[in-house]
Amino acid sequence: MLRDDCSHEKIGRLPSIVRCPIANVREHREAFVLTTDPAWKAVGDIDINTQHPRYVQGNTQADMAALADACTGEVVYGIGGGLAIDTAKYVAAAKGIPLVALPTILSTDAFLTDATGVRENECVRYLLSKAPDTVIIDMEVLCNAPPAMRASGAADVLSIATALWDWQEAEKMGANPSNEQPTPQAIGIASTLLQTLLDNAREIGRGTPTGLKLLLDLLCMEVQLCYQCGHSRVEEGSEHYFVYAIENHLTPPEEGGINAEPLLHGELVGLGILLMAVLQSQPWTQYRHALECLQINYFPAVIARDAIAETLINLSDYVAQHQLPYTVATSLRITPDIAERTIQTILD
Numbered sequence: 001m002l003r004d005d006c007s008h009e010k011i012g013r014l015p016s017i018v019r020c021p022i023a024n025v026r027e028h029r030e031a032f033v034l035t036t037d038p039a040w041k042a043v044g045d046i047d048i049n050t051q052h053p054r055y056v057q058g059n060t061q062a063d064m065a066a067l068a069d070a071c072t073g074e075v076v077y078g079i080g081g082g083l084a085i086d087t088a089k090y091v092a093a094a095k096g097i098p099l100v101a102l103p104t105i106l107s108t109d110a111f112l113t114d115a116t117g118v119r120e121n122e123c124v125r126y127l128l129s130k131a132p133d134t135v136i137i138d139m140e141v142l143c144n145a146p147p148a149m150r151a152s153g154a155a156d157v158l159s160i161a162t163a164l165w166d167w168q169e170a171e172k173m174g175a176n177p178s179n180e181q182p183t184p185q186a187i188g189i190a191s192t193l194l195q196t197l198l199d200n201a202r203e204i205g206r207g208t209p210t211g212l213k214l215l216l217d218l219l220c221m222e223v224q225l226c227y228q229c230g231h232s233r234v235e236e237g238s239e240h241y242f243v244y245a246i247e248n249h250l251t252p253p254e255e256g257g258i259n260a261e262p263l264l265h266g267e268l269v270g271l272g273i274l275l276m277a278v279l280q281s282q283p284w285t286q287y288r289h290a291l292e293c294l295q296i297n298y299f300p301a302v303i304a305r306d307a308i309a310e311t312l313i314n315l316s317d318y319v320a321q322h323q324l325p326y327t328v329a330t331s332l333r334i335t336p337d338i339a340e341r342t343i344q345t346i347l348d
């Protein structure tokens with residue numbers, strides 16, 4: 001079909017999205033269901049042919065590979081938030097079988113993407129897995145989810161605020177590889193997505209069908225924009241690197257720590273956005289206002305202030321050690337004093 005000398009760059013695409021009530025789902029194939037306890041309760045009497053669902057906990061490749069080994073079934077279902085669906089993507093790809101994702105909260109963009117984030121060596125690595133073949137959206141389930149959770153994926157659109165700044169700064173410093181240079185069009189499209197989120201944060205945070213449909217659309221457009229760019233610099237910058245770094249200061253679940261009740265990705269990203277926006281000298285209060293409207297708790301009580309300060313102070317070493325792309329975190333030397341003032345600023 002293609003000549004050999006034709007440069008072959010495949011552009012990813014979004015999964016097929018079906019909007020229908022869960023009561024309309026009829027799955028007769030033998031299904032391997034990956035979910036969490038609250039998500040499984042939220043979908044109630046869904047008609048899936050499954051022995052018993054598996055509750056996901058671990059976020060390393062070994063955890064996911066163990067589930068893939070245990071997988072019997074003709075189809076994988078990922079039901080819940082980011083971790084359940086990311087794990088389902090990994091298992092379905094490993095087994096070469098179809099995948100249906102059923103997000104019960106819009107807590108990340110994971111149900112739209114073709115990669116699985118795994119924790120490795122104190123950082124996050126994205127493994128190519130597969131995008132769901134079908135995403136089922138039941139608006140009623142999403143609207144009825146807990147207010148602090150249902151729209152927390154908006155942080156993955158709000159993160160354009162700091163990631164775009166980082167990407168443009170990297171360009172000024174000549175730090176972008178030749179295939180990752182920003183174009184005015186990509187910047188313009190990303191800015192429009194961000195502005196649309198800021199303008200509609202209250203509606204989204206209220207969890208109305210209109211608001212959550214808009215959030216779904218924004219997540220779709222953000223993911224498609226990353227595919228068109230061939231990387232995620234429009235939405236992943238220093239705010240995400242801060243998240244990867246601070247995760248190492250949180251006690252793992254097997255030690256009965258706070259991750260037993262996992263923090264939402266969006267909460268940590270929200271915190272990262274505010275801190276980085278202050279360090280970037282951006283007009284950051286609009287982002288805090290947006291997080292409040294979205295009902296995203298950007299300062300979870302379980303995160304010690306000391307852990308935030310320590311993460312900030314060590315952030316430039318962390319990004320250097322993990323060879324993360326150039327951002328404000330690369331260039332700034334954050335002293336204990338600056339860290340303390342930055343934290344105090346966003347809390348005032």
Ligand SMILES: [Zn+2]
Pocket residue numbers: 108156240265269
């Ligand atoms: Zn994210």
